[in-house]
Amino acid sequence: MHLRATVAAVSGALALSALALPAAHAADGGPSYRDGVARVLAQHTSGKAAFAATAAPIGDLDVSFSDFKIAKAVKVGTTNKVTTYVTYTLTHAADIDVSDSNVLTGPLIYRGSADYPDNVLGGEAPATCVDKTATTATCKGPVDINPRETDTDLKLFNAQAGTWHGAGLALDFDSEKSAVQFGLGSTLVQRxxxxxxxxxxxxxxxxxxxxxxxxxxxxxxxxxxxxxxxxxxxxxxxxxxxxxxxxxxxxxxxxxxxxxxxxxxxxxxxxxxxxxxxxxxxxxxxxxxxxxxxx
CATH class of the missing domain: 2.60.40.730 (SOR catalytic domain)
Known part of the structure; x- marks a missing residue:
């Protein structure tokens, strides 16, 4: 999924006032990553569970992200979509099953501060996770960057070249709980x-x-x-x-x-x-x- 967020301040929190997403659905007809992330961001936009400029997880799903590893730099030209893969450790409550198709997670990158990012990008698919213990999993997921987006809300601007920060998102469709964690490292998105x-x-x-x-x-x-x-x-x-x-x-x-x-x-x-x-x-x-x- 490719995200573009235009933001404004709502009660001192991160508010996503515009969001454009492709209309992809899960192959089995079940809940899609696209639908889930859209719901999570809409929830936070409403102020019900506002994002804050903190490295701690925000939300009601009992997870946290660590060991977030992304390429030091991503070169983006004028024509082709570029995909960079991110690995991270997901620590979760023992009753959360990361192999369940209703539990989805993925990496995000954002330009600017967590309070006021001027762009947020994610992958067209969620991460794949493998359990290591009853409460930890290692995950790998994509971030897609497309310089050929024609929609203004999805466009990548020259001024956005430079340092982007990492974030992780997880959601559980069954419990309708979710969490986002900012400040998980950085990468250079370069022209x-x-x-x-x-x-x-x-x-x-x-x-x-x-x-x-x-x-x-x-x-x-x-x-x-x-x-x-x-x-x-x-x-x-x-x-x-x-x-x-x-x-x-x-x-x-x-x-x-x-x-x-x-x-x-x-x-x-x-x-x-x-x-x-x-x-x-x-x-x-x-x-x-x-x-x-x-x-």
């Missing part, structure tokens, strides 16, 4: 980057000047194109033919269009590339080396 390089002329006489051009660009989630990433430090690196190690020759910054241009002396055969260390919003990337034959 995917691309980097090119071209060293010319090729071939070149030893001692002559090479001009090395390139461009650093990153995904724009709003128009689904790649645009230049301006004012970023990028290293020009060289790897001698037969070596596996790149050495930095100089560092320069991208211009107003993300373009790079510099010169260097040709000495021996080898590969030239540009390398970008990355930022919190944009992943590190290195161009494929461009081989230059020195005569």
């Amino acid at each position: 995917n980057s691309q980097l090119t390089v071209n060293a010319a002329p090729e071939p070149v006489k030893k001692g002559n000047t090479l001009t090395v051009t390139g461009k650093l660009s990153r995904a724009n989630w709003e128009d689904h194109k790649y645009h230049g990433y301006t004012g970023q430090a990028v290293k020009l690196q060289f790897r001698k033919k037969g070596s596996s190690t790149y050495t930095t020759l100089k560092t320069l910054k991208t211009d107003s269009t993300g373009a790079l241009k510099t010169t260097t002396k040709a000495t021996v055969d080898g590969y030239y590339r540009y390398s970008f260390a990355g930022t919190t919003t944009t992943p590190a990337v290195s161009a494929a080396g461009d081989f230059v034959d020195v005569k």
